[in-house]
Amino acid sequence: MPVTPSVPSPTVADRPENPLSRSAFLLAARGEPGPHTPVWFMRQAGRSLPEYRALREGTTMLESCMRPDLVVEITLQPVRRYGVDAAIFFSDIVLPLKAVGVDLEIQPGVGPVVAAPVRTAADLAAVRPVTPADVAYVTDSVRQLVGELGGTPLIGFAGAPFTVASYLVEGGPSKDHAKTKSLMHADPKLWHALADRLADVAIAYLSVQIEAGASAIQLFDSWAGALSPRDYAEFVQPHSAKVFGALEQYGVPRLHFGVNTGELLGLMSEAGADVVGVDWRVPLDEAVRRITAAGGSPKPVQGNLDPALLFAGWEAIEPQLDRILTEGRSAPGHIFNLGHGVPPNADPEVLHKIVQAVHAKSTR
Ligand SMILES: Cc1c2[nH]c(c1CCC(=O)O)Cc1[nH]c(c(CCC(=O)O)c1C)Cc1[nH]c(c(CCC(=O)O)c1C)Cc1[nH]c(c(C)c1CCC(=O)O)C2
16 A cells, blocks of 8 residues: 655755755654754744834835835844744735735734625636736745745745635634635535635645745644534635645645644644644644544644743743643654744743743753
8 A cells, every 4th residue: 555655755955965954944844853843933023023013114014025125024034033943934825815916905903804705606706826927026035035044944835725715705804704604504616616716826826935945835724723623624624635735746844723723633634734733722742642543643743832921921931831842742843833923012032032942942
């Protein structure tokens, strides 16, 4: 019986002369031993950094994403300040929709708002995958970044079909995702057409980033935790699996993350992730058990400090780092991260201290 490799095939980053071949992040993502436990933070670039706020002054979020000078500088800011083991490309999950003409904006403090929500088959015509020509600024930005980052890998990313569909169907952020779930059940044919289209959007956008030099990708299904395992398996998993399947050819590690996905970890792993992101609700050793119980082999995991702990003081944070590092050892690889994004009011000093402490505590 053919055995499916659990780690991607070797890429250029594996050649010894490439500084990325020694990247702690890429080694952990492949389940191989490295110099220390790598750290990066979701939303490490952004409002928690004064240098970000200064640079963004007078430019909207989406305009910033289209200017390589800003994208490069904003992506590098947290790498310089924190010494994290990976950079994440500065963009947004709705950028590829904006790039093909979907009328939307990102409202400060609110999130993506869509002028004409997608609720009928006719509305779907507005949504198509990007071509490299639609996002030449992404290729430019990634190429420049890869040149500047040297031995620090760049993570490309996209929104997963469910999370992006939620913004399109609801018209903006939603707590209960009621319109999206209603559409799924009331008109499964339209739902599957929309999710399939959004899988193609993610594939196209991620391919552009990988072809320009991104060393890994993360598919954010931030809001998938709103679904029951049954609905996730029927309405979402096949579409996320299409994204992961299409990217397998590139051989870069594929990370997958959502919030409140404790009940879905096995299914999200099964969708084709090489690394499973875990929020703070499930300890990493238990996450590994859930991933393995789904029938797979153990996989590298990413996470999972509660972002609220950033405000609790070092005395409270440090024991949590020890606990998470210990629990993370039950996985073949552990990438330290928060359980969700850096809150805008987080203290950059605390994040810097966490990077240094995780490195010091895990150096082998
Ligand atoms: C759900 C989601 C979105 N965007 C994203 C997700 C998935 C990740 C997650 O679960 O947090 C992904 C994203 N958005 C952004 C990044 C950049 C890279 C990084 O992580 O440092 C990433 C990875 C920049 C951004 N995207 C956004 C900001 C803030 C805008 C600003 O600085 O004015 C940034 C830095 C805007 C945005 N865009 C979105 C939201 C919910 C918001 C926040 C609204 C707000 O609080 O203002 C949609």
